[in-house]
Amino acid sequence: MEVVILPGSRQIGALAADAIELLLQRKPNAVLGLATGTSPLTIYEELARRHEEHGVDFSEARGFVLDEYVGLEPGHPQSYREVIRREFTDRVNIKPENVHAPDGSAADIPAACQAYEEAISEAGGVDLQILGVGTDGHIGFNEPGSSLSSRTRIKTLIEQTRKDNARFFGSISEVPHHVLTQGLGTILEAKHVILVATGAQKAQTVRDFVEGPVAAICAASVLQMHPHTTILIDEAAASSLKLADYYRHAYDNKPQWQGL
Numbered sequence: 001m002e003v004v005i006l007p008g009s010r011q012i013g014a015l016a017a018d019a020i021e022l023l024l025q026r027k028p029n030a031v032l033g034l035a036t037g038t039s040p041l042t043i044y045e046e047l048a049r050r051h052e053e054h055g056v057d058f059s060e061a062r063g064f065v066l067d068e069y070v071g072l073e074p075g076h077p078q079s080y081r082e083v084i085r086r087e088f089t090d091r092v093n094i095k096p097e098n099v100h101a102p103d104g105s106a107a108d109i110p111a112a113c114q115a116y117e118e119a120i121s122e123a124g125g126v127d128l129q130i131l132g133v134g135t136d137g138h139i140g141f142n143e144p145g146s147s148l149s150s151r152t153r154i155k156t157l158i159e160q161t162r163k164d165n166a167r168f169f170g171s172i173s174e175v176p177h178h179v180l181t182q183g184l185g186t187i188l189e190a191k192h193v194i195l196v197a198t199g200a201q202k203a204q205t206v207r208d209f210v211e212g213p214v215a216a217i218c219a220a221s222v223l224q225m226h227p228h229t230t231i232l233i234d235e236a237a238a239s240s241l242k243l244a245d246y247y248r249h250a251y252d253n254k255p256q257w258q259g260l
């Protein structure tokens with residue numbers, strides 16, 4: 001797990017976009033794992049700008065949305081399929097048919113989850129997974145207590161997560177209780193994971209999952225088991241880390257050939 005501490009979200013967005021741009025140069029049909037929420041927005045913003053101004057090409061790329069609410073009608077503005085379309089995929093030249101999301105309105109939820117896992121496998125797996133982290137340590141919607149080897153499935157949101165996400169809806173009563181999410185086992189199979197966190201409200205969470213024990217109570221801690229995870233955080237989110245100086249030192253002296 002590599003921890004990179006940057007001045008702010010603009011720099012975080014630029015560094016993550018560098019990694020995605022390099023990946024697309026190496027593999028034009030790369031599979032991107034797409035998280036929603038506020039944290040990845042500067043990445044999508046930067047990628048849209050580079051597409052517009054420098055022609056970064058997504059024409060062969062594929063995307064898999066990380067999670068989805070259950071029970072929102074198709075096309076609901078807060079469904080994650082819609083959010084990703086609005087914030088990212090409509091702003092670059094990725095083909096709409098190459099962007100997939102779990103089907104939160106399926107009549108047969110277990111079958112839809114199984115189909116999603118199969119679609120990811122058939123695409124050859126996720127090359128680069130973008131993640132945020134919830135204040136309770138969730139990644140995707142793997143709330144505390146999630147099996148560390150879980151696959152895509154239905155989960156019940158913790159009330160704090162519904163409160164955190166109420167800002168996107170009119171009121172908390174409109175936030176669904178249930179979601180579909182790639183499992184922790186699914187996420188662990190991505191070849192490279194980039195997790196983004198900013199702000200003092202994430203400082204304790206970052207400390208817990210980066211430097212605490214690997215435990216289901218803090219789902220993001222499972223990333224300690226992943227061979228290639230990059231954590232991009234700002235100074236505020238890094239403020240509780242015990243080894244912050246070491247992470248800075250390691251990044252400042254990193255051999256250039258290693259990349260992200």
Ligand code: F6R
Nearest residue numbers: 035036037038039132133134140
């Ligand atoms: C979003 C997702 C969530 C968010 C997390 C942090 O697809 O899976 O895990 O990444 O709730 O959200 P923000 O970035 O809004 O703080």
